[in-house]
Amino acid sequence: EAQVTQNPRYLITVTGKKLTVTCSQNMNHEYMSWYRQDPGLGLRQIYYSMNVEVTDKGDVPEGYKVSRKEKRNFPLILESPSPNQTSLYFCASSLGGTSSYEQYFGPGTRLTVT
């Protein structure tokens, strides 16, 4: 089944403790991205990647890191999480850049930072 998977689905952590949220897609998509969703602010893009070793900032990149060493994986790294990063996170992928292709979203990761 073609899909985008994220792990973990739920995570509660403490301020400053480094964490990684994994994202994987099995559709051989070139483009991958991360979003966060907050009440009243909607969905905002954090980072995106056009291909392996090519990443770029979205609207809200501060406090996050990403890497794209393999085509199928695009992990989101929070080096020193803070409470304002409590949010619902989504990974997405598409065949190419968003200019032409439909985006497919993962199920989401709910992160709470205390």
Added chain:
Amino acid sequence: KQEVTQIPAALSVPEGENLVLNCSFTDSAIYNLQWFRQDPGKGLTSLLLIQSSQREQTSGRLNASLDKSSGRSTLYIAASQPGDSATYLCAVNAGNMLTFGGGTRLMVKP
């Protein structure tokens, strides 16, 4: 900076009604517009993708239109069903980033 607005924010209708959800955007220089559905606690499911050169797209009971020059898109749902209850999001692409609207929360009552 692109801004996307969806009106209404919430809508409640009886089963069987036809309904229209609205999406407006401030910068008409877009590549495409995509409509999504989000169920509570779940991810986003793509419904329709309209390229900037297209006027409309149809999938089953759903029809989405795009008027790029006026910065508007509508999602028409025919013969609504309780299973259509969800939040509907539109997103515009003006590069390699999507800008989302705030969503319309739809409730279809049996």
